Amino acid sequence: MLAPICRRRRLAIPLLPLLAGGTNPIRSSPVAALLSHGYFNTTAVAAGPDPEPCPATVSYLVSCGLSPAVAATRNVRIRDTDRADAVRALLREYGFSEAEVTRTVRLDTVLLNSDPDRTLRPKLDFFHSLGFPPRFLAAEPHILARSLDNHLAPCIEFLRGVLGSDDSVRTAVCRVPRALMADLDNNMRPAVEAFRRHGLPKESIAKLLLIHLGVLMVPVDRIAEAFDDLKQLGLHIADTGFLYGFRVISTLKRETWVRKVALYRSFGVSEAHLLRAFKTQPTILLVSDESIKKKFRFYLDVLKLETADVMAQPMSLSLSLEKNVMPRCAVLSVLLREGKIERKLNLLPSLLCNSTVFVERFVWRYAKDVPDVVKAFEGKIKFQGFGDREFELLSHYMTEAN
Known part of the structure; x- marks a missing residue:
């Protein structure tokens, strides 16, 4: 199954039929077939030239804990330092540590220009009432730019209906805060409906969202492709590893998949062992390249285990x-x-x-x-x-x- 990807020594060679757009015979190989889907593609976006930084803004951001180099890259001008101070004070009032305040400012500097009482306080009250910790917002402060009435509250209500409780909503959102930026009608609802159409029961949908709420941002056509791919890999809806497999397959980039397969093969992992390990522990394809190398060297060179031993226990990776x-x-x-x-x-x-x-x-x-x-x-x-x-x-x- 993995052979069409891995037999050749250069990674670029197996991709040529895909890039050329011609007939591709790899559909007969379930794993190789995953490479043909669009959700593995990435498009580089060229960044425009940065405007000249404002010295006063840079100085203020440095006083907030940002390094001069980072402060100089923020394309925003602090219009009122008193208001910015009030925003930071408000965050501290709601339990943000100094490190979390600094992280918030670094990730979303525009927030410092917000009205602390009219714009930010109602949203902080909302998340505080649901028990969300400050680190959640510090990880994705852009959430505070979304409308409370038109976006945040309806999204939370929808997730509550799918997940069943505020505790589950809090757990799922805190694991993947950026998922709360997804549009309710264009992303969340269609994704959940797609899961239902493909046969996932209510309990499995809730578990999938707890595993990785980011699946709500996957387009419905890609959801269909991921279900098809997992079926061809031998993973079915009732299998223990299916939900974790979906989380991996639906978000993994094409070039990453090819590189990971080649890396495992470089340590002598057979096609059968890799496929079996993926079914048992799909997240082995999310482990960083350097971590995979370090672990294999430890298990093989220090512990004197065989490659098959390691792959028989994929949790080891x-x-x-x-x-x-x-x-x-x-x-x-x-x-x-x-x-x-x-x-x-x-x-x-x-x-x-x-x-x-x-x-x-x-x-x-x-x-x-x-x-x-x-x-x-x-x-x-x-x-x-x-x-x-x-x-x-x-x-x-x-x-x-x-």
């Missing part, structure tokens, strides 16, 4: 090495050195298990006899490798195969 995997390896290394666990170990399942389970099984259980396990888990003892002769590690993949 989603977890942070520094925050999750390496501290757990350090704990296991200490326990192995002290003879507290067996020489043969199913390594990846131990590293990837629930944090509470891992702590109970490997940390608190031995903390009294081996205090170093606590230090290792806290990152105070760094993982230096297991050593070639200390023990034999069994992979989950090998265990299943046997």
